[in-house]
Amino acid sequence: MKVFVTIIRLLFLALFLFLIVTGKMFLWLALYGVSLIFAIFFGRVYCGYACPMNTLMIPAQWLSKKLKIQSNNTPNWLTKGAVSWVFFIITIALIIISQGVLHLSLPILPIWLVVSVFVTLRYKPEVFHNFICPFGTLQRTIGRFAILKRKVAISSCIGCKLCEKACPTSAIVVSLDNCKAFINNALCLQCTTCSQACPKNAIHYGK
Ligand code: SF4
Numbered sequence: 001m002k003v004f005v006t007i008i009r010l011l012f013l014a015l016f017l018f019l020i021v022t023g024k025m026f027l028w029l030a031l032y033g034v035s036l037i038f039a040i041f042f043g044r045v046y047c048g049y050a051c052p053m054n055t056l057m058i059p060a061q062w063l064s065k066k067l068k069i070q071s072n073n074t075p076n077w078l079t080k081g082a083v084s085w086v087f088f089i090i091t092i093a094l095i096i097i098s099q100g101v102l103h104l105s106l107p108i109l110p111i112w113l114v115v116s117v118f119v120t121l122r123y124k125p126e127v128f129h130n131f132i133c134p135f136g137t138l139q140r141t142i143g144r145f146a147i148l149k150r151k152v153a154i155s156s157c158i159g160c161k162l163c164e165k166a167c168p169t170s171a172i173v174v175s176l177d178n179c180k181a182f183i184n185n186a187l188c189l190q191c192t193t194c195s196q197a198c199p200k201n202a203i204h205y206g207k
Pocket residue numbers: 150166167168169170171172183187188189190191192193194195
């Protein structure tokens with residue numbers, strides 16, 4: 001499963017780079033638009049499989065751990081909640097003005113790609129995913145109401161927290177009250193990492 005997911009991510013990364021190099025960024029933005037409709041049914045599959053930032057953040061996190069430069073803290077100003085919406089508005093405004101008015105092709109997506117890697121070299125990936133990414137804002141809003149989502153079978157869960165440790169967005173946490181895992185689908189990228197980590201096969205994707 002892990003290999004299959006990695007191949008899909010690399011294929012989308014190659015497509016992204018091809019579209020950027022050939023000046024067809026609008027096609028990637030169209031794909032992002034379609035992914036928002038997908039999110040209504042399947043959750044944030046764009047974030048987990050297609051997003052080039054997520055794909056590059058995985059080796060960035062690995063490197064950060066190896067170099068022991070990863071901080072466990074999240075800067076306070078980021079946790080206010082509105083920051084990613086501000087980035088979203090600025091990003092959309094820049095795209096509209098540069099493409100529609102000035103007829104310039106600003107490298108807005110590659111810039112975000114670089115930002116995501118640098119942020120993840122210093123902080124845990126959830127910091128970029130949950131508090132910074134402008135493209136995650138709409139995905140989070142829609143993903144919360146997805147028809148298909150990842151759920152924990154309470155009767156099978158033993159509260160071992162292996163899923164919690166593996167999750168890149170802190171979408172799954174084990175409750176202190178009942179020692180059972182719970183998933184926040186607004187934050188869930190549908191990446192399957194928790195399902196792979198669970199020793200009890202307690203995490204499933206469905207209605
Ligand atoms: S809850 Fe599971 S599927 Fe969702 S982001 Fe976390 S590890 Fe991935």
